[in-house]
Amino acid sequence: MEIKSILAKVDHTVLGQASTWSDIKALCDDGIKYGCASVCIPPSYVKQAKEYVGESLKICTVIGFPNGYNTTAVKCFETEEAVKNGADEIDMVINIGMLRDKRYDDVLNEIKEIRKSCNGKLLKVIIETCLLTEEEKVKMCEIVSASGADYIKTSTGFSTGGATPEDIKLFAQNVAPHLKIKAAGGISSIEDAENFIRLGADRLGTSRIVKIVKNEECGNIY
Secondary structure (H helix, E strand, O other): OOHHHHHOOEEEEOOOOOOOHHHHHHHHHHHHHOOOOEEEEOHHHHHHHHHHHOOOOOEEEEEOOOOOOOOHHHHHHHHHHHHHOOOOEEEEEOOHHHHHOOOHHHHHHHHHHHHHHOOOOEEEEEOOHHHOOHHHHHHHHHHHHHHOOOEEEOOOOOOOOOOOHHHHHHHHHHOOOOOEEEEEOOOOOHHHHHHHHHHOOOEEEEOHHHHHHHHHHOOOOO
16 A cells, blocks of 8 residues: 555644644644645644645544533534634544433434534544443444444544554444544554555544654654
8 A cells, every 4th residue: 555545544643732833833744745634633723723734734623522521512612613713624522421321312413413513524523432332332333324424433542542453344344335434543553554444444543654654754763
């Protein structure tokens, strides 16, 4: 698989609490240089980043991140604010407790409300697979498929685990044909990236792939 085609599926990501504008600016520069699908950044930097990159790069941000237990109204406000500030893509975290309580209609309705707040922008739904049972993962495939969202996403990268090949296989077997898959968290090599894409992932949430490519260009072993 050509590295260019892998990079085109990467949401180049910096979401650490201590991230500075210098970090975000460097991320954007790399995202443009290496032809990434987007950069995924904290909401507070969306406006500045969009003004910086213009139409050269998609700006993605996170909603209800990383725990997902904000009220629906708060998540919708966050989404509206992000879109107003220039976000092209929204990655939201579900209310995991709501799912565990089997309040499936409420989970679905929340995603639908956030979908409305996206005003036509791309919506990815993070279900935090490491905290779910197999039954809950399958149920979320059904719910996200029915929600109007564009992607189902494995992980925030801030919990107990990230994407696994098994979860991408499960998604591919259980989502509706129109729903795309994003693997995120723990993608640490080109081989990982290739494997997730082969299994059905259309996007990869990671900062590591660009770093590997940059190090290879410099002749370093990463």
